[in-house]
Amino acid sequence: MYKNAFDCLVQGVYIVSSCTENERAGLAAAWVMQSAFKPAMLAVALGPTRKTAEVIEKSKKFSIQVLDKKQKEIGELFGYYSSRNVEKLKLPIVEGVIAYFECELVGRFESGDHVIYNGLVVNHKLLNPHGEPMLFSMRDWF
Numbered sequence: 001m002y003k004n005a006f007d008c009l010v011q012g013v014y015i016v017s018s019c020t021e022n023e024r025a026g027l028a029a030a031w032v033m034q035s036a037f038k039p040a041m042l043a044v045a046l047g048p049t050r051k052t053a054e055v056i057e058k059s060k061k062f063s064i065q066v067l068d069k070k071q072k073e074i075g076e077l078f079g080y081y082s083s084r085n086v087e088k089l090k091l092p093i094v095e096g097v098i099a100y101f102e103c104e105l106v107g108r109f110e111s112g113d114h115v116i117y118n119g120l121v122v123n124h125k126l127l128n129p130h131g132e133p134m135l136f137s138m139r140d141w142f
């Protein structure tokens with residue numbers, strides 16, 4: 001049963017990551033959307049205290065990976081621990097993701113207690129055409 005209007009919003013769960021020469025960071029994000037069709041752009045809303053936001057500010061680029069329903073443990077690792085304390089990104093592409101996008105930062109908008117990073121998609125690949133994207137809804141994810 002829905003408890004309020006926000007519960008009716010449905011999102012996916014994604015790994016958003018970024019790196020400079022010296023550091024890398026990544027997190028789980030539900031607030032990801034396609035923000036333009038031509039050229040293709042993707043946007044993500046991040047809390048400014050996230051280490052990943054700090055690295056995006058420096059690198060001006062980020063990647064987005066689409067988690068499969070089977071990858072809840074990976075989502076928990078990226079969503080419950082900060083890159084400040086844990087090395088989450090053993091490899092740039094997380095094993096088992098359905099697809100990834102590489103984006104160059106082209107816009108940055110303050111949005112209340114979050115910042116929206118808008119990225120131009122410069123590379124993308126579908127890795128598993130049979131995958132089922134994880135969903136985030138009613139504050140639960142599955």
Ligand SMILES: Cc1cc2nc3c(=O)[nH]c(=O)nc-3n(C[C@H](O)[C@H](O)[C@H](O)COP(=O)(O)O)c2cc1C
Pocket residue numbers: 013025026027028029030031032045046047049050051052053075076078079080081082083084136141
């Ligand atoms: C399912 C899920 C979705 C999340 N979505 C977002 C989001 O859209 N934006 C955000 O800033 N944090 C989101 N978080 C919280 C971050 O993933 C979490 O704070 C993370 O530890 C930050 O890591 P970092 O400090 O390495 O960047 C989400 C967490 C979970 C579990």
